[in-house]
Amino acid sequence: MAVEGTLELFRLPEILQLISQQRKTGILTVQGQQDIIAVSFSNGQIVAVDAISQTVEEGLAQILVGEGLMSSAEFARASAEHQAAGGRLLDLLVERGYVARPDLLQALRIQTSRQLQQLLRWEKGEFKFYSSDEASYEDGFIPIPVEEVLFQAGAKAAAPAPPAPGPRPVAVPPPAIQEAPVAPLPSPDETMSRRQGLKVVRREGTPPALGAVRPAPPAEGELAGPFRKMKVEAPPVEAGARPVAPKLFAAGLAALLAFALFTRPEALVLPFPWQEAERSALAQDQRESLYLKIDRAAKTYFLLEGRFPASLEQLRQMGLLDGSDLQDPQGNSLRYAASDESYTLQPLQGGQPIPGADAGEAISGNFLLDPEFLTVPRESTAQPLVLLD
Amino acid sequence: MSRRAARTACVAALAAFATLASALSAQPASVSSAQVTGVEMTAPVRRALRQLEEQWLQWVVQTNRQGSERVVEDLLATARQIGMTRLPDLSVGALARAVQAARQGDFERARWSLDAAEKLDPGRAETAFAEATVDRLQGSYAGAAAAQIRGYARLFGLPLESYLWLQNLLVWGLSLLLLTGGLFIAVQMAVKGSLLWNDMVSLFARRLPRPVAVALTVVLLLWPLALPSGILWLPLFWSLLLWGYSSASERAVLVVLWLLVGVAPVLISGQSRRVAVTLSPPVQAMESLRQHRLYGGLFTDLGLLRSVLPDRPAVRHLLADVHRSLGQWDLAQNLYRQVLQEEPENTHAEMNLGAFAFLKGDFGSAIQHFQKVATTDPANASAQFNLSQAYSESYLFNESRRALAQAREIDDSRVDVWVRNLGQQRVVTNSQGLARIPEIRRDLLASFRTSGEATARLEQFRRWLSLSVPVILLLLAVALHLARRSFRDSEAEPYRYQPRSRWWRALLPGAPSAEVGEGGKAFLALLLPTALLMLPMFGRIGYRIPWGYDPGNFAAWIVAILGLSLYMGLRLRRELSDEV
Numbered sequence: 001m002a003v004e005g006t007l008e009l010f011r012l013p014e015i016l017q018l019i020s021q022q023r024k025t026g027i028l029t030v031q032g033q034q035d036i037i038a039v040s041f042s043n044g045q046i047v048a049v050d051a052i053s054q055t056v057e058e059g060l061a062q063i064l065v066g067e068g069l070m071s072s073a074e075f076a077r078a079s080a081e082h083q084a085a086g087g088r089l090l091d092l093l094v095e096r097g098y099v100a101r102p103d104l105l106q107a108l109r110i111q112t113s114r115q116l117q118q119l120l121r122w123e124k125g126e127f128k129f130y131s132s133d134e135a136s137y138e139d140g141f142i143p144i145p146v147e148e149v150l151f152q153a154g155a156k157a158a159a160p161a162p163p164a165p166g167p168r169p170v171a172v173p174p175p176a177i178q179e180a181p182v183a184p185l186p187s188p189d190e191t192m193s194r195r196q197g198l199k200v201v202r203r204e205g206t207p208p209a210l211g212a213v214r215p216a217p218p219a220e221g222e223l224a225g226p227f228r229k230m231k232v233e234a235p236p237v238e239a240g241a242r243p244v245a246p247k248l249f250a251a252g253l254a255a256l257l258a259f260a261l262f263t264r265p266e267a268l269v270l271p272f273p274w275q276e277a278e279r280s281a282l283a284q285d286q287r288e289s290l291y292l293k294i295d296r297a298a299k300t301y302f303l304l305e306g307r308f309p310a311s312l313e314q315l316r317q318m319g320l321l322d323g324s325d326l327q328d329p330q331g332n333s334l335r336y337a338a339s340d341e342s343y344t345l346q347p348l349q350g351g352q353p354i355p356g357a358d359a360g361e362a363i364s365g366n367f368l369l370d371p372e373f374l375t376v377p378r379e380s381t382a383q384p385l386v387l388l389d
Numbered sequence: 390m391s392r393r394a395a396r397t398a399c400v401a402a403l404a405a406f407a408t409l410a411s412a413l414s415a416q417p418a419s420v421s422s423a424q425v426t427g428v429e430m431t432a433p434v435r436r437a438l439r440q441l442e443e444q445w446l447q448w449v450v451q452t453n454r455q456g457s458e459r460v461v462e463d464l465l466a467t468a469r470q471i472g473m474t475r476l477p478d479l480s481v482g483a484l485a486r487a488v489q490a491a492r493q494g495d496f497e498r499a500r501w502s503l504d505a506a507e508k509l510d511p512g513r514a515e516t517a518f519a520e521a522t523v524d525r526l527q528g529s530y531a532g533a534a535a536a537q538i539r540g541y542a543r544l545f546g547l548p549l550e551s552y553l554w555l556q557n558l559l560v561w562g563l564s565l566l567l568l569t570g571g572l573f574i575a576v577q578m579a580v581k582g583s584l585l586w587n588d589m590v591s592l593f594a595r596r597l598p599r600p601v602a603v604a605l606t607v608v609l610l611l612w613p614l615a616l617p618s619g620i621l622w623l624p625l626f627w628s629l630l631l632w633g634y635s636s637a638s639e640r641a642v643l644v645v646l647w648l649l650v651g652v653a654p655v656l657i658s659g660q661s662r663r664v665a666v667t668l669s670p671p672v673q674a675m676e677s678l679r680q681h682r683l684y685g686g687l688f689t690d691l692g693l694l695r696s697v698l699p700d701r702p703a704v705r706h707l708l709a710d711v712h713r714s715l716g717q718w719d720l721a722q723n724l725y726r727q728v729l730q731e732e733p734e735n736t737h738a739e740m741n742l743g744a745f746a747f748l749k750g751d752f753g754s755a756i757q758h759f760q761k762v763a764t765t766d767p768a769n770a771s772a773q774f775n776l777s778q779a780y781s782e783s784y785l786f787n788e789s790r791r792a793l794a795q796a797r798e799i800d801d802s803r804v805d806v807w808v809r810n811l812g813q814q815r816v817v818t819n820s821q822g823l824a825r826i827p828e829i830r831r832d833l834l835a836s837f838r839t840s841g842e843a844t845a846r847l848e849q850f851r852r853w854l855s856l857s858v859p860v861i862l863l864l865l866a867v868a869l870h871l872a873r874r875s876f877r878d879s880e881a882e883p884y885r886y887q888p889r890s891r892w893w894r895a896l897l898p899g900a901p902s903a904e905v906g907e908g909g910k911a912f913l914a915l916l917l918p919t920a921l922l923m924l925p926m927f928g929r930i931g932y933r934i935p936w937g938y939d940p941g942n943f944a945a946w947i948v949a950i951l952g953l954s955l956y957m958g959l960r961l962r963r964e965l966s967d968e969v
Contacts (some may be wrong), residue, residue, distance in 0.1 A: 023963075043901065060947045120651035143905065152761045243590075249610060250575040253627070256620050257571040261564070261923070265930035269657045271650065272858070274851050278658045285665045286932055291551065293666060293935035294483070299685065300937065303482040304449065304489075319488050319522060324929055352735020365427065365689030367438045368445065368478055 004128040004361065010283050012120055013150055015127060020044040020146035026132045032125040040135040045143035047135050049115040056108075057089055059115070063107040069099050090138070112144060113152065120153045121317035209247060225312045263331065284357075286329035297321050298343060298361065301371050328357070341370075397968050427603030427692025428708060440467045440681075445479055449486070461505045473683035477680050480510035480884045481937030484519035488938070491523040497877035510682065514543040514550065515938035524940075542939055548676045549667065550934050556664055557931030561923065563653045564930055569919045573899065573912050574624040574631070580903040581634045586610075625650070625862060634865040636906030643866075643908075645858035654855045664932060666834050671697060675826045678711060698832055702731040703825040706738060710822030735761045737821035740772060742814045747779055755779040755816075770800035771817040774807055778816050779790040895964035896957075921952040 010387035012030070016039075019028065023044035030037050040048040050056065064070045070078075070093075078098050094101045108340065115159045260267055266286075270279045294312065301309045315321040327333055332347040332354065342362035346353045363369035430438075441464060448460040468476055487502035503523065506516045517540030523600035524532035545551040578585075586606060593602035610630075628643045635643065666672055671694035674687050691711065698704045709724035722745050725738040732738070743758025756779045762772040773796035780789035797804045807817055894901040898918050902911035925945045928934060 043905065045905070063951050243583050243586045245607065245610075246586050250579035250582060253575040253624060254572055255580065255624075257575075259569055260620050261568060261926070261930070265621070265926070267563060267618070268567050268930075269560060269653050271567075271618055272654060272851075272855055273617040274854060275654055277848075278654060278661065278851075281661050281665075282657060285661050285668065288665065288668045289932035289935065293933045296935050299478065300481050300485050303445070303478060304486060318485055319519070319938055322486060322941055324942075325933060325939070329929070329933070347429060366685035367688070368442055368685035 004126065007123060007125045007127060007205060010127070012127075013121065013153070016046075016149065019129065024129070024131055025135050026130045027135070028129045030119060030122065030127045031126055032122045035370060037119050039116070039119070040137055042135040042137070042143060045145055046116065046149065047137035047141055047143050048111065049119070051115055056111070059111040060090075060104075060107055063111050064099060064104075067107065067110075069103050069107065074098055077358045094244045101140065105138065105142070107139055107293065109144065113149065116144075116149045120149070120154070142283055283330055287347070287357060287359075289331060290325060293325060294321065295361045298338075299363075299366065299369060302363065307340065308343045310338060312336045398821070427688035427690065428695075428711065429720050430688070431720070432714070434471055434717060436554070437467055437470050441476070441479075445482070448479075448483070448505065452498075454497075454504075457501050457505050461508050464509065468683055471716065472681065473685070474681040475510045475683065475938070475967045477510045477513070477677075477682050478684045480506045480513055481515060483509060484513075484516050484938055488519050488522050491526045493737055496523070496527050512543055512546040512707065513652050513937070514540045514547060514940075515936050516540075517543055518936070518940040519938045521940075530888055532750065537944060541944075548680070549673060550936065552667055553932050553934045554928075555930050556660055557934070559656065559660060560931035561927050563649070563656065565916070565920055565923055566649055567646075567653060568923070569912065569916045570642075570649065571624045572915050572919060573642060573646070574628050576897065576899045576903050576911060576915065577631050577639065579897070580900055581631060584634050587629055608886050619952065621650070625858075629862065629866055629869060629937070632953055636908060639903075639906060639908030640866075641908060642912050644859075644863060647862045650854045651859040655852055658852070661838060662834060666830065666837050668932075669693075669833065669837075672830060672833065675707070675829065678707075679826060696830070696831065701730045701829065701832055702735075703822075703828045703832065706735070706822035706825055707829060708822070708907055709738065709741070713741060713818065714820070718748065721745070734765060736766045736769065736772070737819050739765075740769075740775065741781070741818050743775060745783070746818045747775070752779050752783045756783065765873070768799055770796045770803055771807075771819070773799065775816045808875060895961050901964070918956055921949045922957065924949040924952075 007030070015028065019026075019041055021044065025042050025044075026040075028039045028041065030039070034053070036052045038048075038050045039046055040050075051059075055178060061075055065072050065075055075098075078093055078096065080087065081096065082092045085092065090104060093099050094104060099107075266282050268278050270282060294315070297310050297315040297318075300320055301307075301315060301318065309315055312321060312326050316323060316326060326346040330347070332349050335346040335348055335353070337344050337346075341364070344358060344360040346358040348354070365373065367373045429744055444460055444464045444467060448457060448464070451457045451460060464476060464479065465474070468474065474898070483502050483506035489497040490496070490502060491499035498936045500523070503516060506513070510516075517536045519923065521533040521536035521540065524530070524536055555713045588598070589609065590602050593605050597605065610627070611623070613626045615617050616622050625647070629648070632640060632643065670686070670690035674690035674694060677684055677687055678691075692707065694704060695708060706728045709721045709728065710725065712718070712721035721814050722742060725742045725745075728735055728738040729742070737757050739762050743755045743762065746752070746754035746758060756776065759772050759776040759779055762769055763776060766772065773792045777792035777796060780786070780792060793804070807814075809908040894904075899911040899915040902908075902914055923930075925942050927945060
C-alpha cells in the first residue's frame with residue numbers, strides 16, 4: 001500500500017512529520033526536477049537517504065576528506081585497493097584502518113543530514129511512500145529523528161546566509177571513483193519494485209553492500225539498484241545470521257521467572273540466599289493469614305450448623321473460602337481434621353507434615369460457640385451499669 | 390504460632406495474673422476468672438453474652454422478615470448493654486445463611502438474611518459480595534456486578550481487611566516491578582544479546598577453536614544458574630554484561646532495578662513483622678474494641694494481650710476502659726488505680742476514678758479526684774464540669790457555679806452538649822485507654838520475634854548485605870565499562886540498531902523500544918501486560934484476606950483478560966498497520 005501526491009499539495013515537512021508520528025517503516029521517494037531522492041524510515045526515524053545524482057561513496061568521500069578524517073591520497077589508495085580486492089569500499093576503509101567505524105558512521109550521518117536539508121528545499125515534485133517490513137541501512141547507523149532534521153532546516157533558514165555556501169570546502173581532487181554510465185531516471189515505482197521485500201545482510205552475517213562502488217555484475221542474491229546496491233537474501237537466511245542462543249537464553253529466563261512467580265513467589269521479593277529466615281517468616285505470616293481466614297469460615301459454619309465442617313471443601317462450597325484457600329500459600333495441600341469441638345490444620349509436603357506449621361482451633365474461649373464459656377450465677381440479677389462516653 | 394497454641398502457652402501466665410489480680414482486688418464470687426473468660430466478667434455481663442447466644446439461635450430458626458427484624462433489634466439492644474454496637478460473627482453467619490437460602494431457591498429468606506447481616510455489622514464488604522452471589526443466583530447479573538463493585542468500595546471500612554489489602558498491594562507491586570525488571574533484562578538479551586554473544590565468541594575465538602569458544606560463551610552466560618538463588622544472579626549478571634550495550638535510559642532502568650532488588654527485602658522484612666503483629670489475636674481484639682465490634686473470641690483475645698504485655702500501664706488502662714464500658718466499675722477501678730501508681734500524672738485515669746466515686750455517691754472522693762485533674766490540667770473543661778456536678782451534689786452551689794463557669798470559659802460548646810445529656814450522664818468519662826492502642830501496638834511490635842543480641846546483629850548484617858548488592862553491581866558495571874573502553878579506539882556506540890520483523894515487535898512488548906535504546910519506554914511497555922497477567926495473583930502472593938465471605942477471583946480474571954486483549958489488539962494495530 002502506498003501513499004502518493006505532489007509537493008504542491010503536501011509540503012515535505014508535513015509528510016516527514018506524518019511518517020514520524022505514525023512510526024512508519026518504509027521508503028519515501030521524491031522525484032524532483034533534477035534528481036530523485038529516496039528516504040528510508042524505520043519506526044518513523046530516518047535511517048538512510050540515497051540520491052540518484054550521487055553515490056553514497058562519493059558523498060562520503062567528500063565528508064571524510066573534508067573533515068580531515070582521511071587524506072585524498074589515502075582515499076585514492078583505498079579506492080585502488082578496493083578495485084583490486086572487491087567487496088565493499090566502506091568495509092575496506094575500516095578493515096584497513098583508514099578510518100574508525102564510529103567515524104565512518106558519523107560521516108554517513110552528516111551526509112544523510114545534508115541530503116535531507118537539500119531535499120527540504122525542494123518545492124516541486126512528486127512523492128510516494130511505500131510501507132514495508134524493514135528498511136535497509138548501514139548497520140550501526142543511529143537513526144535521525146525527523147524533528148532533528150526539521151529543527152536544523154528551521155535553524156538554517158533563520159540564520160544569515162553563510163559567506164561560502166555548502167559544506168566545508170574540499171581542497172582535494174575528487175576521489176578516484178569509476179564513473180558509472182548514466183542511466184535514465186527510474187520512476188519511483190521501478191525503484192520500489194526492486195526494493196520491496198528485500199532485506200539487507202548485516203554485519204553479523206555477510207557484510208552489506210552499501211553503495212558498492214562500481215557496477216560489478218550483480219552476483220546471485222545481490223541486487224544492483226540505482227540508489228544503493230544491496231546484497232540481499234531471503235528472510236530465513238537472514239534470520240540465521242543472528243545467533244539464536246541469546247534469544248533462547250532470554251526465553252529461558254522469562255520462563256524461569258514465570259515458574260518462580262507461580263511456585264516460589266516469596267523468592268521474588270526476598271531473593272538473596274542469605275534471606276532464608278526472612279522467607280520462612282513471610283511464609284509463616286502468610287500461613288497465619290490463611291489460618292485466620294479458615295478459622296473464621298469454620299466458626300461461621302459452626303454458628304449455623306452447631307459443628308465444624310467435615311472438610312474444607314464444604315466451606316468452599318458455601319462461598320466462605322476460595323478454591324486456592326485449600327492449599328497453603330506455598331502450594332502444599334492442607335490436611336484438615338475436625339472433632340466435635342475443635343479442628344486441626346496441617347500442611348503436607350511430599351505427604352509429610354511440615355514441622356511447626358500446623359494449627360488448631362477450638363470453640364473454647366468463644367462465647368457464641370462454647371456453652372461452657374459462660375456460667376451465670378443465679379444470685380446475680382443486677383443490670384450492668386453503663387456510662388456513655 | 391497459631392492462635393490456639395498462643396492461647397495454650399499463655400494459660401499459665403493468665404492463671405498467675407488472675408491469682409494476683411484476685412488477691413489485689415478481692416472480687417465478689419460472681420466475677421469469672423480471667424483464666425476462663427480472658428478478662429474477668431461479672432454476672433450481668435455474662436448474662437448479656439448468654440442472651441446474645443440465645444437470641445442468635447432464635448434468629449436462625451426465624452422464617453419471616455418480621456421475626457428476623459425483631460430478633461436483630463433485640464441482638465443489637467443486648468450488645469449495646471455492654472457498650473458494643475456491631476456483631477461481626479453474627480453478620481457473617483447471616484450472610485452465609487442468605488447464600489445458603491438462595492442456593493435452595495428461597496430468595497425471600499436470602500434477602501431478609503442479607504438485611505439482617507447489614508444491620509448486625511453495617512458496611513461490611515462481605516455483605517455486598519454475598520449479595521452479588523444472591524443476585525447472580527437469582528439471574529440479576531447487573532445487580533450482581535453492582536453489588537460486587539460496592540463490595541470493593543467498602544473494602545476500606547474494615548481495618549484488618551483493608552490493612553492486609555494494602556500490604557498485599559506492596560508485595561504485589563514489588564513482585565511486579567522485580568518480575569518486569571527480570572523480563573526487561575530478558576528483552577535486552579533478546580534484542581542486544583547477539584552483539585554480546587558475537588563479541589564474546591570473537592574474544593574467545595582469538596585463542597580457541599570456534600566450537601570451544603561458543604561452548605565457553607554458553608557456560609559463561611549461564612554459570613550463575615549454578616549458584617544458590619541462581620534465578621536472581623542470572624539476570625543481575627546479564628544486566629552487568631549488557632551494560633556496555635545499553636543506552637543511557639536503559640542504564641538508568643538497570644540501576645533502579647538493582648536498587649529495588651536491594652531495598653525490596655528490607656521493605657518486606659519490616660512488613661512481615663507488622664503483619665504478624667496485626668494478625669495476632671490481641672491486636673484484632675483491640676481493633677474490634679475501637680470499632681465496638683463484639684466477636685466471639687474478643688474477651689479471650691484480650692486476655693492474651695494481658696499475658697503478652699503484663700507490666701504495661703497502657704494495657705491496664707485499656708482493660709480498665711473495657712471493664713468500664715462493660716459496666717464493671719469495680720474491676721475498672723482497680724485497674725485505674727494500678728495505672729495511677731505507675732503514671733501519677735495520668736489525668737484520664739484520675740478522671741474516671743472520680744466518675745466512679747461520683748456514681749457510688751462518694752462525692753467527697755469524687756471532688757478530690759476532679760480537683761487533682763483540674764490542678765494538673767487547668768485547661769481540662771470536663772474536670773471543671775465534673776467538679777461542678779460533684780459540688781452540686783455536696784450542696785456547695787457557689788463552688789458548683791464557679792466550676793461550671795470555668796468549664797464554659799474553657800470550652801463552651803462541649804459544656805452545652807454535656808448539659809443537654811445530663812439526664813443520661815451526670816459526669817463525663819473518657820476512653821483514653823482505647824486511645825493508647827497505637828502505643829500498645831508499638832510495644833507488641835517491639836516484643837515480637839525478639840532475638841538475642843548476636844542474632845540481631847546477624848540480621849542487621851544481612852540487611853546491609855542486601856543493600857550493598859546494588860552498590861557492588863554499580864561499581865562492577867562502571868569497572869566493566871571502563872575496561873571495555875580501554876580496549877577500543879573510541880567510545881563504543883551505545884547500541885546498534887537492528888530492526889526486527891513487525892510480528893516480533895508486535896508480540897514482544899518492550900522489544901521495539903529496546904531496539905532503539907529507549908529504556909524507560911521498554912520497561913513501561915513490559916510493565917502493563919505483566920501487571921495484567923499478575924492481577925489474578927493479587928492476594929495469592931501476599932496475605933490471604935480473611936473475608937467472611939470470599940469474593941472470588943472472577944473480577945480480576947475478567948479485568949486481566951479484557952485488558953490484555955485490548956493491549957495486544959492496540960499493539961498489533963499499531964505495529965502491523967500498513968498505511969500511513
